[in-house]
Amino acid sequence: MTLQFALSPEHPDTIASPCVVVGLYQGGKLTPAAALLDAASGGAISRVTASGDATGKAGTSTVLFGLAGIASPRVLLVGLGDAAKCDVATFQRAAGEAGRALKAMPIASAHTTLTEAEIPGHDLAWKLRALALATDAQAYRYRATFKPKSEAEPAQLATLSLAAADDATARTALTQARAIAEGVRFARELGNLPPNICNPAHVAAQAQRIAQQHAGVDVEVLEREDMAKLGMGALLGVAQGSANAPKLIVLQWRGGGDARPYALVGKGITFDSGGISLKPGAGREEMKFDMCGAAGVLGAFLAAVELKLPLNLVCVVPAVENMPGGNSYRPSDILTSMSGLTIEVLNTDAEGRLILCDALTYVQKFDPQVIIDAATLTGACVVALGKHASGLMTRDDELAAQLLAAGERTHDRAWRLPLWDDYQSQLETGFADLANIGGKYGGAITAGCFLSRFTNGRRWAHLDIAGTAWIDGRKGSATGRPVPLLVQYLLDRCG
Structure with missing residues (x-):
């Protein structure tokens, strides 16, 4: 079943989501949402980047659990590569990696702030649609010819909220993404x-x-x-x-x-x-x-x-x-x-x-x-x-x-x-x-x-x-x- 998409302007440190996705550039540069979570958690993200456990390399991801001061129990750091070279291909790669990581988690919903990434020549509507489609593509599971499982399966990603104001342009982008x-x-x-x-x-x-x-x-x-x-x-x-x-x-x-x-x-x-x-x-x-x-x-x-x-x-x-x-x-x-x-x-x-x-x-x-x-x-x-x-x-x-x-x-x-x-x-x-x-x-x-x-x-x-x-x-x-x-x-x- 296709993912459900929603728009949410809520701050990433207070949103009640099982996982919040934020971006990280190489060299330790944080996106605004990542910086806000870093401040709210007393520098927890900065410590992870300083240790080399999260590099910001394009297409990589790191999950952080239970950060103090943050409502979500999980924070997913997704690499966006060199901030000066973040193009369509890099963004697509990061969106796909975020979707892959979310699919592996036992969660039914998540919130992404990767809409903050600056992609030359592409507006917010394009980023919303690209993120939604990349996440849905990764969330797809073929089950038609498998034996049904008798035991309850872990929760599967069904809803993705995206950081953006709920306006006509953003709604149109998500309507197109759903179709x-x-x-x-x-x-x-x-x-x-x-x-x-x-x-x-x-x-x-x-x-x-x-x-x-x-x-x-x-x-x-x-x-x-x-x-x-x-x-x-x-x-x-x-x-x-x-x-x-x-x-x-x-x-x-x-x-x-x-x-x-x-x-x-x-x-x-x-x-x-x-x-x-x-x-x-x-x-x-x-x-x-x-x-x-x-x-x-x-x-x-x-x-x-x-x-x-x-x-x-x-x-x-x-x-x-x-x-x-x-x-x-x-x-x-x-x-x-x-x-x-x-x-x-x-x-x-x-x-x-x-x-x-x-x-x-x-x-x-x-x-x-x-x-x-x-x-x-x-x-x-x-x-x-x-x-x-x-x-x-x-x-x-x-x-x-x-x-x-x-x-x-x-x-x-x-x-x-x-x-x-x-x-x-x-x-x-x-x-x-x-x-x-x-x-x-x-x-x-x-x-x-x-x-x-x-x-x-x-x-x-x-x-x-x-x-x-x-x-x-x-x-x-x-x-x-x-x-x-x-x-x-x-x-x-x-x-």
Whole structure:
């Protein structure tokens, strides 16, 4: 459940909270709240910094217990690094560390004063939202497939109060934080579920649940027969090897009158075995995350609806499982897409673009003013950009600038890759209009070039989130990206 957020201007030495969070810079410099607590406790914080037990290094934290003169039983000192160099990245790191430390405590609520940190170019509203989102991200716990515990569990963080006056600007910031946090949690939970639960039918059921719980939302789920009538041969080709039927999920929010909608399209491969081009065994279990593009656009849609944004929004999710079987599509098969373009399959593990191309053709029936797709599309993007930035491809410079700015504001960053026609020749084949892979070089870009063939000159951008959608490892987790970026982009369109 998403954290509850509140605003409190109360002094940190008198607030009745199980834990008060204050900032500490390197060199022993205290934030105003930390200085106030230091004075109230007779220099207890100064003694800890003088001893070297709390250094102020960015991303570190120290818990102090039972300080005399302070109402809270715990004080959490969080390092903010060099005061002269405290930037967005440092602040995000400190906010994340504070959230991690609070999650480990047996407490249900806490109060943070990290809003005092000076971040060049960023106001209090930005800091409130960033702190709230970072804390909620750390507080998230996946429990859906664990055995329920019979004994009572320790208290878990449920409420965070933030040091700020209760005014309209601050309330708006926290309203946005709540909605984005809910969208991120939705995307993370859907991404983390195992594929025997989170199959195409389950994704469709979650979309229907959004519609049932929110007035003004319409949902339609197209079945295999519907897609066959529309000529979605690329999407159905990927789906034909699985016992789980594909779904094409369409959500609409009409908050903008007669205006043309914005469109979000998300890749929903609920498990990607690679098909006949079977993936290697190592890391194959992480292919449940191959639907994180779908989870991300659904989470962004949910946040937009929670905020009742004054715009029209359509969200299209092709949900499919890519499995080997007696009826699987094969390398060298020719598929006919909804657009009429034929595609030679050279690798059945390049399936995401095949389901997306039909979804991109389909979404144009709504005459959207902008189309943005999000997909865990290529390992090549991870090689190019690592795990920190999503790959952004578009021919529209203005749209690129808007999306990059939204990513910077939310620290859900993207990096633009070229979408030059020079790369298109790599998709040529002697047997169809185009091939589904472009060779060993520039794989992320040629995947974007493939998708561009199905956009018909529309304003369109592609986000390759293969490196950012989840954290690797047996205890890894879906991140919920690119929900913050997408919601910020939509907020910016509302002025």
